[in-house]
Amino acid sequence: MPPRSPLPQRDGLDAAWLRTPGIAAGEVQPWTTMREFLMDRLPAKAMVGTMLEAGEFVDQSGRSLSGDEDFRPHSFVWFHRPLAPEIPVPFPITVLEANERFVVVDKPHFMATTPRGAHVQETALVKMRLALDLPELAPAHRLDRLTAGVLVFSARREFRGAYAGVFQSRTAVKTYDAVAPFDPTLEFPRRLVGRIEKRRDSLQAELVPGEPNAETLVELMETRGQYARYRLSPVTGKTHQLRLQMSDIGLPIVGDSLYPSIQDVDPADFSSPLQLVARRLEFTDPIDHSPLAYQSECALEWPLAPAD
16 A cells, blocks of 8 residues: 555545556666656656646655656655546435544435546545545445445544444445346245356456355335336345346346346436445444434336336
């Protein structure tokens, strides 16, 4: 992990960083100057030149780099990445509770929890840091971008470990609502148990042979024609666990663009949200030990009945 950034946040975002590698004895140093290193490691060459001229790369002391300095092995370089335009998520994020220790929100569909890839400013973390003036806000856990519902953040750095620990220890009780096809041949409630792995280069997670690491209780709550609403109670929290397990039993969640197959969806198309909501979250506050419970008001949409 890098040391603390010498640059303050900008637009709710922490500064990015690079660490220069060491050069082993007998190896030829590939870079003469810091400019050469930055040009080699960052894809936009013109951007690097412009940022160096503006003094936007700094060392650990906060001193701007001109780029003409000799290459420095084992050193950190800090900078703010230029922000690309983003398509606004057309749904509100609602604060359910905010205090000095933590913040709970009702996250809408299509909004990522934290910045990643093309989703930076339109994320729950950045929006809440700016709206609540909480620069040290950090997620205690995460929800998929396409999943709506209850999401918890720690408000200050000294509380991060305590609230993240609630979810790492699996002591939080999470309940989800989902709309998916109805199969009268399947019996409920049923427990889905298996091993889930996700390769770094794949959009989808997979169920593979091996020791189980994912478990979900599925309960049938109501039916409407060919579809049903299910209550999903995960014991574990693997990536895409609910979406993958429901698809695996032939009940893919309505609006899922990844399972059972990957669909190409226009980033500006918000018309078919994934019908999965983190409906209720219960946990014991790790600081004052009070029982806490929060419920999402995000609505589920049932598919329209086919025309006669």
